[in-house]
Amino acid sequence: MDERVREHATVLVDWSARIDAGDDVVVSVGPAAHDLGVAVLEVLGERGANPVIINAATELQSAYLDAREREFDEDPAHELALYRNADSVLLLGGGRNTAELADVPGETRQEYRRSRAGIREARMDTDWVSTQHPTRSLAQQAGMSYRAYQDFVYGAVLRDWEALAGEMDRLKDVLDDGSEVRLIKAETDLTMAIEGRTAVNSAASVAYDSHNLPSGEVFTAPYATEGTVLFDVPMTIDGRRVQDVRLTFEDGEVVDWSAAQGEAVVTETVETDAGARRLGELGIGMNRGIDRVTDNILFDEKMGETVHLALGRAYDATLPEGETGNQSAVHVDMITDTSEDARMLVDDEVVQRNGRFRWEDGFEDA
Template sequence: MTDPRHQKLAQVLINYSLGIQPGDKLIITAPAAAAPLVKEAYREAIRAGAHVMTRITIDGLAEIRFRESSDEQLRFVLEPERQEIEYFDAMLRIMADENTKSLTNVDPNKLAIAQQARTDIMRRYLERAATGELRWCLTLYPTHAYAQDAEMSLEEYENFVFNAGLIHHDNPSESWQQISKKQQEIVKLLESHDEIHIVGNDIDLRYRVGGRKWISADGKHNFPDGEVFTGPIEDSVNGHIRFSYPAVYNGREVENVRLTFQDGKVVEATASRGEDLLNSMLNVDEGARRVGEVAFGLNYDIQKFTRNILFDEKIGGTMHMALGRAYPETGGTNASAIHWDMIADLTDAKVYADGELIYENRKFKIW
């Protein structure tokens, strides 16, 4: 029996998130496990007048690639992959992993090589997205693997996913438009200040954002969504932070990450588990030790850590920062092959903007 929530989610993705118009060229990429949602998104896009291509993958190919490829193969990027970044008007990617731990024991150096090889593609992808030439959205189809990571049954996890996206509302698109308006007020507040100072248990961090553009993530690129973010001035990050939740990279968890920054650069990094992966990623390139994104999670319908960054970085009452690549639309200029989000709970923290208290008790004072 078809789950009617798939149809409602597809309508939001195609009409609200991607804003598909007649004549748009759209590619939908997803694992075979996401077939029910792919069908509904395909149907909705055809009804909207798009020209649609699908790329359906099968589970386990990434593991084969990393285990069997030579370094030369990992560095090689097929030309069609470069061309499609220029060709399509819109891209919808649906995650539906059946085993989120398949890359756990892969040599982290191989992961780093593959990331480096895609630097130019990701740069062009972000350039087109920043100008509005390319519309993209990333979402997730619930699977047993994700449910297990989140320590839920599949039914519980399905409810969690759809509730986080407000699919249970009568008109989810209208609800996201209302959230967009609320988050825009926070954007206005933050853009009127320069120095941000976050202080609390295991965190005393300062960075500057004067002249940078804060962006309201309101369901257009990630779905579900709910955050505001920018790229800090590259040499302005100073202080220390311990990330409350494990930092997950390709299914591998790095626990109790502690970073110390000096003039924008990580000068000390430790972890109680996975420190080898942490150091490998920090050494990918020069930009990997600098911060490409700072953000505040604002989706208070997400309150549980699930080991999936699509949801976890949006947890209401948290902040996150990403080591590596900046988003050009923020004005950030840091370049790197990686973009690794790490999340800290702000339950006992306060946030000051140019000395003014703007955030406490897990919320902005104007929220």
């Protein structure tokens, strides 16, 4: 086994999930993430945790959804109990076919998501962390050789997370003190309110209210969104290619949308429920170890010189205690490139220009 797999598992268990002896842990393992699953279970055994292992093969989910002929039961009790009784959930992504769910009708996916709303909330109430094992299918999707893709993944995952957390704190402070964010670039002029929100320094650890490995972003929950945005970074959503998505917001809600490719996917997303037409997240990528688009949202949204916005559910960590943010059965991220002819302003002051932050070398010349 590649020693980096063991390092990945150790970072996930110790830094990201902060698992201790006696913790009850659900481990969801993709079929091509077997090696990472083995390494994670070894580390959990050494730490004295109590794991339950789930086979997360998308082929199994696809078979079930295709065969279902009646309405889905709402939040089946046995599945709900699993997550309500878990301390942590580790999601080890790694499938054989990234398009496995592409043939499942969109209406079926929507109904299934809505039927599992309580289960999803119970899972998100745990110290959950999602990560990705480098697989051949993902390397192919990224247009890379398997060896190069492995190097890419571990370059993004095996970082000095404490050092990056210190750097990202500078942007967190700016957003915490701000009232409004404006994003300006070609075909984009979007304004979002952030007053009263808390920005999350997403340093790949639940100790930072961060639930992805790799991470490397600062995010918050915007509201009162106005204007238009072009998402020019291509991506795959539910196994289907989506490119050049344009959204127009009025009074915080999507009122018009289009896409050069995959418009049906966007339509299915915004029509899931009322909350799917509103933003649940504004995220700014700061992980410069991710230096190329790979058509994998877990990595691409953290890339330096990008901004992503998510339609749907807002994360509680960004909200004042006792306040409920945007609710939805979906949380769908879309990315825009801010490396050229782009500005991000907070309260009318330029914080990022052409991908460079105002405290970075080269900002004035960007």
